[in-house]
Amino acid sequence: MSDTKIKICGLFRLCDAEYVNCAMPDYAGFVFYPQSRRNISLKLALELRKALHPAIATVGVFVNASYTEIVELCCQNIINVVQLHGSESNEFISGLRCILPENKIWKAYRIRSAKDLEVAKTSAADMVLLDNGHGSGKRFDWSLIMDFCRPFILAGGLTPENIPDAIKQFNPYALDISSGVESDGVKDKTKIYAAVAAARRG
Numbered sequence: 001m002s003d004t005k006i007k008i009c010g011l012f013r014l015c016d017a018e019y020v021n022c023a024m025p026d027y028a029g030f031v032f033y034p035q036s037r038r039n040i041s042l043k044l045a046l047e048l049r050k051a052l053h054p055a056i057a058t059v060g061v062f063v064n065a066s067y068t069e070i071v072e073l074c075c076q077n078i079i080n081v082v083q084l085h086g087s088e089s090n091e092f093i094s095g096l097r098c099i100l101p102e103n104k105i106w107k108a109y110r111i112r113s114a115k116d117l118e119v120a121k122t123s124a125a126d127m128v129l130l131d132n133g134h135g136s137g138k139r140f141d142w143s144l145i146m147d148f149c150r151p152f153i154l155a156g157g158l159t160p161e162n163i164p165d166a167i168k169q170f171n172p173y174a175l176d177i178s179s180g181v182e183s184d185g186v187k188d189k190t191k192i193y194a195a196v197a198a199a200r201r202g
């Protein structure tokens with residue numbers, strides 16, 4: 001049994017909540033970024049939150065969004081965790097924490113080199129998410145993070161098949177998966193179940 005948590009990201013249909021409820025991951029992610037094909041409205045996010053099992057925490061994914069947009073979703077209890085996926089600074093994160101002291105803040109970093117990891121190490125966020133891109137379905141070079149010295153969430157190109165290896169190598173706080181639990185561009189119930197089962201087994 002592993003204690004690594006798992007987030008299924010990018011729910012955008014009501015049936016996705018049903019699929020996720022069968023598998024019971026720790027987190028479910030909603031993307032609020034109009035340029036993404038997984039972008040959802042506040043109204044759909046509210047419906048999805050209501051449809052999800054209450055034990056599943058919800059994560060809002062934002063790219064350089066305003067405080068106003070983020071705060072509205074938190075105050076309506078549609079999301080529990082804020083995931084910043086743009087070029088948000090430590091100052092922006094600290095300001096957000098003052099406004100939302102009850103909500104955890106995660107900051108995603110696109111890992112291309114050791115320099116990116118230096119930036120992630122000094123992040124003001126509660127948790128850093130090491131990723132390859134914006135739900136790209138591709139891995140970054142995992143050899144870069146062998147000596148990374150703070151708890152992190154691993155993302156980018158994860159699949160039910162490579163999850164055991166990811167846990168064995170890095171014992172991350174959590175895994176974040178989106179494309180790897182999709183078939184033909186939509187969430188796949190069987191893959192979601194397999195990913196969560198693989199994370200639980202370790």
Ligand SMILES: O=C(O)c1ccccc1NCC(=O)[C@H](O)[C@H](O)COP(=O)(O)O
Pocket residue numbers: 009010029031033036037038039061062063085131132133134135136137138155156157158176177178179180
């Ligand atoms: O998923 C998106 O479309 C997206 C768009 C813009 C910013 C972030 C986005 N996703 C963030 C996530 O948390 C993904 O789960 C993460 O990047 C991993 O994605 P994948 O490689 O597809 O598993």
